[in-house]
Amino acid sequence: MNAFKKIKNSANQFAINWARFVIKNKWYVFVSAVALTTVLGLQGVMKFDGDYHVFFSKSNPELEAFDALQEKYTKDDNVILVLSPKNKNVFTKENLTAIEELTTEAWNTPYSSRVDAITNFQYTRAEYDDLYVDDLSYDSANKTDSEIGAIRDVALNEPMLVSRIINPEGSVTAINITVNLPGEDSALEVPEVMNSIRKMTSEFQKNHPQFQIHISGMVPLTTAFFEASMKDMALTGIMLLIVILTTFILTRNFQSTLATLLVVLFSIVSTLGFVGIMGIKLTPPSSVFPTMILTLAVADSIHILITMLQKIRKDGMDRYGALIESMRLNFMPVFITSLTTVIGFLTMNFGDVPPFWDLGNIVAFGMTMAFLYSTTALPAVMAILPFKKVEKRDASGTSWFNFDSYLGLSSLVIRQPITVAVISLAIIGGLTYLSTKNSFNDEFINYFDKTVQFRSDTDYISDNLTGVYNVEYSIGSGESGGINNPEYLNKLNDFENWLYEQPEVIHVNAFSEVARRINKSMHSDDDAFYKIPDSREEAAQYLLLYELSLPFGLDLNNQINVDKSETRVTVTVKNLDSPSMIAFARRGEDWLRNNTPEYMHAIGVSPMLMFSKLGFRQADSMFTGNIIALVLISLVLMLALRNFKLGLLSLVPNVAPVLVGFGVWALYKAQINTGMVIVFGMTLGIIVDDTVHFMSKFLRARREYGHSPQRAVEYAFQTVGKALVTTTIVLLSGFAVLSTSSFALNSYMARITVVIIIAALIIDFLLLPALLILTSPIKKARKRYTSVLFYR
Amino acid sequence: MKNVLFTVVLSLALYTVSQAQDRGLEIAQAAEKADLGFKSSASNLKMVLKNKNGQVSERALEVRTLELVEDGDKSLIIFSSPKDVKGTSTLTFTHKNGPDDQWLYLPSIKRVKRISSNNKSGPFVGSEFAYEDLSSQEVEKYTYKFLREENNYLVVEQYPVDPKSGYTRRVVTYNKDAGYRIETIAFYDRKNALLKTLTYSGYKLYKNNFWRAAKLNMVNHQSKKETVLEFLNYDFDVNLTDDDFTQNALRRN
Secondary structure, eight states: HHHHHHHHHHHHHHHHHHHHHHHHHHHHHHHHHHHHHHHHHOOOOOOOOOGGGGGGOTTOHHHHHHHHHHSSOOOOOOEEEEEETSSSSSSHHHHHHHHHHHEEEEHTTTTEEEEEEEETTTEEETTTEEEEEEESSSSGOOOOHHHHHHHHHHHTTTTTTTTTOOOOOSSSSSEEEOOOOOOSOOOHHHHHHHHHHHHHHHHHHOOOEEEEEESSSSSHHHHHHHHHHHHHHHHHHHHHHHHHHHHHHHHHHHHHHHHHHHHHHHHHHHHHHHHHHHHEEEETTTGHHHHHHHHHHHHHHHHHHHHHHHHHHTTOOOHHHHHHHHHHHHHHHHHHHHHHHHHHHHGGGGOOOOOHHHHHHHHHHHHHEEEEEEEEHHHHHHHSSSOOOOOOOOOTTTOOOOOHHHHHHHHHHHHHHHEEEEEEHHHHHHHHHHTTTEOOOOOGGBBBOTTHHHHHHHHHHHHHOOSSSSEEEEEEEEEEEEEHHHHHHHHHHHHHHHHHHHHTTEEEOHHHHHHHHHHEEEEEETTGGGGGSHHHHHHHHHHHHHHTTTTOOSOOOOBBBBTTSEEEEEEOOOOOEEEEEHHHHHHHHHHHHHHGGGOOOOOOOOOHHOOOOOOHHHHHHHHHHHHHHHHHHHHHHHHTTTHHHHHHHHHHHHHHHHHHHHHHHHTTOEOOOHHHHHHHHHHHHHHHOOOOOOOHHHHHHTTTTTOOHHHHHHHHHHHHHHHHHHHHEEEEEEEEEHTOSSSSSHHHHHHHHHHHHHHHHHHHHHHHHHHHHHHHSSSOOOOOOOOOOOOO | OHHHHHHHHHHHHHHHHHHHHOOOOOHHHHHHHHHHTTTEEEEEHHHHOTTTOOOEEEEEEEEEEOOOOSOEEEEEEEEEEEEGGOOOOOEEEEOOSOOOOEEEEETTTEEEEEEETTTTTSGGSSOBHHHHHHHHOOOOGGGEEEEEEEEEEEEEEEEETTTTTTTTEEEEEEEEETTTTEEEEEEEEETEEEEEEEEEEEEETTTTEEEEEEEEEEEEETOOOOEEEEOOOSSSSOOOOOOSSSHHHHOOO
């Protein structure tokens, strides 16, 4: 017992000494804080990375497989320009001429390696013993109507074009520009490409107003990621306003508002320095860090300030005395809550998605700095700023909540603890069951909401022309040059046919199609020969002939490897959600396993598949992280409360809000994305504060005042009810701001966090007190010392 | 007075431009002249294709060339490996003006097919060489601009005449002291970005007159792929004639 008393006293004394030191050296402390902020801030560099690769860790197997495929063939980052003529017919002289012109212009796109359009499609035809391979529409301006009619017939019957470059009605067409980005700095390369594309298309639109243009592809996706990062960063401004307003409303004091503003600004500027020093490139998930830090940091300041103002206004203490008292009461709680928040954010490192590692580390650093500044710069500023001596007031001048409602709530719980507990647990149970009904969906196009141009353009393309998602298989032949083996080609052909039978499939690009087409052309365009050649020699020699006939940039290197031992099958699919996407890719893999020799077995890869599996991968890897966070935070809690049983009991109000959150989400969207996987660890660090505050007050009433459980609950409500509501409101406003993001990884995460934080407060006000009453021994507890850490 | 000055400046400028053009053309002609009179040659080649990861694939070919003075050279390329294209051969008549003529013999169906020759900028059998890089370098196929002289090297910029060429320009380095042999060529694609560099090495003087490189190394800077052409031998005593460069001759091989 004496030992605890000692700790209590020493902790007490430490906070008091700290506060005295800060007040005594207020100018030094303030200048040091400014200096530290400046030094760190000068290192601050904000670089953005929009490359979708950033979402995948180096060891991500899907990324490795996809990169290997791209290395084997060609790297295919692309821009797709979709042209919709107003007359709903691509095949007019005017339209074809315009498309031909734009196709030529598209070759000037920086880093472009290939341009596919309806006009430069390499149309293969036989004339006597000659093989003609030529642009489908060259010099369109001088074509006759009947020639254009013939071009239309060819195009709309060409499997390589329909549903890829042109829709079956011939009213919408695409120009696909493949770019080979050096990948040294996506922040420079991507804008270079996009600026060129935007200039080219606006010029085109001016000269040919009869076309509507929609732009999509992997490069615009990267641009959209960039722009999402910047946009979410801009939310910081709104959040800053909210911080100022909230602080002012809660404290009704100008000096406090200024001090809070300084603390959060110092924290953010220092964190910017951290970002610069660590060389972190910001991505949409990590670009929300300023808003998060603002939200979380302001809570620290508000606790300290409100107590100080209360001591001045209510108890009539002088400024320095109030400050020291406030620091004595709040130092440890602020430390504990900062610690749990830091632990929560750091657990993001357990995940498999690098942008969230960055977010976790940045916010953890920011919270550490916020703690530092809240306990140094904040009291220093409050000591420096002139303060009018306020008249002692009876009521707590800052309260704008109805005090009676807490009492109403507490009397309800006190009178009916069993009913409250049973009903709460039943609701939590029901929502927990519902939460299992959520399924992962990481359709990355849907990361952007409909206000984003990229999303609406991409939707237009999938509605009117082709799919935007694909799956690729690199299918081996087992030997060098083996792709000309008829056995291989026939199997490949079967696979192509099987794929076309699948309801999800829009288009298949397979080498078997090329082999069939050349064979037909080699036999005077006789349809009977639209099949795989009979012998390997024929196939190889036809291919040689065909390859010799292709122009610059339109070669087969993008679907045949150098050794001619493997070919690439690209399957364009409808918009599928992640589970269907994974299932589809697996069905293809299974078909290959069941119907082809072993060397033809392949796994499906694509950016969409990578994203589809990302959520599951993240959830698996975060599982350990979440358990560790739970254990660590529970330990901190047991230590803080100095009670093992209550530490265990706290698991209920700490875990239940997340289950409730996901249960409510199942009713709302039922689809969760990678961004939401992190909320368990993150919110745990945040909501645990509520539990800690409530339980510590309950314990204090039991131990120090010897109250009955019922009376102790009432005491807890009276003392911390308002503080909890206050912090909840600050947190809610922060995450509400984030939930307006147009980027779903951020907005969904923020929305579910809003639900979880509300749920946490409700649970702490209903279920927690009910459980405390029900689990407490009936006999009056002995008078004991309460927690070493909480004094309020 | 002002007008006169302007005219002088303009004509000086034009003069410099046309001088650079003339000098460039002269160098190309000198190079052609230096190689005149080899009549015919035959050589065996190994083509090694390498991708970004260093995966390698090989092909073996035989090339025969017949020198023509009044028109472009005639050439015959016979594939000896991989096995499934063994015996496949191409016959090309290069023309100083207009598109070349090209035929391919396919032993599997024992037929000669004419290839539509609008497209000659595509890769030659999947390599980094385009057909236009390998065909006979006729002076008339380019316009020229002399860039600079460095020691014994002359650097000339060349602009393809054919609108279907895959290049906007090539920058060719000639060796003045060694029969105007080509040392390197840099190829610029349609958007005028550096696409490939071809380096000639292992030059040997044949018949005391004709410089021939033993190795041509083409590096694609954009795709990071690479192709090496190794000339295993040169035979200038084959005494080939027009009869060896006909469609019938194609079938015979």
